[in-house]
Amino acid sequence: MKLHTKLSLFGLSLSLCLLLGITTNIYAFTEIYFEIQPVIEHGDVPNPNVLIVLDPGHGGYDKGCSGAKRHEKDVNLEIARKLKEYLERTSTKFEVILTRESDQFISLEKRIEIANHKEADLFISVHCNSLPHGHASGSETHVAGLDFVNANQNDYLKRHNFIDPTALAKIKRDQLSQAEKMLILKNSLDLAALVSNSLGKHLPYKSRGVKESGFTVLKYLKMPGVLVEAGFLSNSKQEAYMSTSEGIHQIANSLATAVENYVVHNKLEEEKQLAYERFMNEIQIVKEFSETTYSIELLLTKDKPLLYYEPRWDKLESIYVVKKGDFYHYRTGYFTNMKAAQNVIPTLLSIGFENPKIIDVPPKK
Ligand SMILES: [Zn+2]
Numbered sequence: 001m002k003l004h005t006k007l008s009l010f011g012l013s014l015s016l017c018l019l020l021g022i023t024t025n026i027y028a029f030t031e032i033y034f035e036i037q038p039v040i041e042h043g044d045v046p047n048p049n050v051l052i053v054l055d056p057g058h059g060g061y062d063k064g065c066s067g068a069k070r071h072e073k074d075v076n077l078e079i080a081r082k083l084k085e086y087l088e089r090t091s092t093k094f095e096v097i098l099t100r101e102s103d104q105f106i107s108l109e110k111r112i113e114i115a116n117h118k119e120a121d122l123f124i125s126v127h128c129n130s131l132p133h134g135h136a137s138g139s140e141t142h143v144a145g146l147d148f149v150n151a152n153q154n155d156y157l158k159r160h161n162f163i164d165p166t167a168l169a170k171i172k173r174d175q176l177s178q179a180e181k182m183l184i185l186k187n188s189l190d191l192a193a194l195v196s197n198s199l200g201k202h203l204p205y206k207s208r209g210v211k212e213s214g215f216t217v218l219k220y221l222k223m224p225g226v227l228v229e230a231g232f233l234s235n236s237k238q239e240a241y242m243s244t245s246e247g248i249h250q251i252a253n254s255l256a257t258a259v260e261n262y263v264v265h266n267k268l269e270e271e272k273q274l275a276y277e278r279f280m281n282e283i284q285i286v287k288e289f290s291e292t293t294y295s296i297e298l299l300l301t302k303d304k305p306l307l308y309y310e311p312r313w314d315k316l317e318s319i320y321v322v323k324k325g326d327f328y329h330y331r332t333g334y335f336t337n338m339k340a341a342q343n344v345i346p347t348l349l350s351i352g353f354e355n356p357k358i359i360d361v362p363p364k365k
Helices: 002-018 023-033 072-090 108-117 153-160 165-169 178-202 236-241 245-265 268-281 311-315 338-351
Strands: 050-056 094-098 122-129 139-144 207-213 225-232 293-302 320-324 327-335 357-361
Touching (some): 225 245, 245 268, 327 338, 338 357
Parallel strands (some): 139 207
Antiparallel strands (some): 139 225, 293 357
């Protein structure tokens, strides 16, 4: 039962958060829904775009470290916003999500969950550094090592981790095979090397290199990820630099260059597009019923399938796509009677589907 497996991973907590207020309806809907398994879940449709999750560290009451004038959380957000802008300008095939858009507190587990649930291709957490005495200088690029040993870990963890252990227990990176973990580490190191070189080349201070660390936000990712310490806020020169638009531009620009090089080198764009096209060409109705069944059609597009990242998809238990000729039909649910399907319509309207239509799925002849 694939859907159940997914729910037990992240889905349950996520659905509960997302569906606050309409939970009852959805669960009534779920009961009917579970009678027959969906053909294709939206999570199974490959994203044709390269999805990059940017994570501005800290936020809200968690200020991160501070310089004489600036809090880390604000600098992190400025860099991440600029980086999103530059990446989106680099390629129409780049899709960029920020884990926070404003000065708000987001737990580490939520940040991880966003990247894992969206099946991001890359994850970059943006931070600034701090050490007493003010003379420490440079950028750092961190990856999560498989076997993390670092004497400074406790200091880092104290400063960077605001984490609820119960919530973290739900995130099961352990379900990845050893080979998958190795591949993630290898790719993280590739990305980190590009990031570190690019920062060293374009910023007015040195790169202190790539380090293996135990940052929680990296350890539980299911995709390659790095954590960047853009510079030292405890160093007055670097604080001043990171407080100028030129400084933010240079940092974001060098990160964008590194990401672009990584994507080109790994042929990520072509690979994703190919997987998506292959999948969409194979779409067909594989379910056959002995009696007339009902489903709800939400949207219809011609020629070109809708992009994977449709925010409304997340609010559905699942969605399936049926290709007929040039048309792509987006449907949800199978219902054994018309009344059950009708009961779901108000929920779909409240989610924002303007014209959900009940359709017959004819029986097998
Ligand atoms: Zn930080």
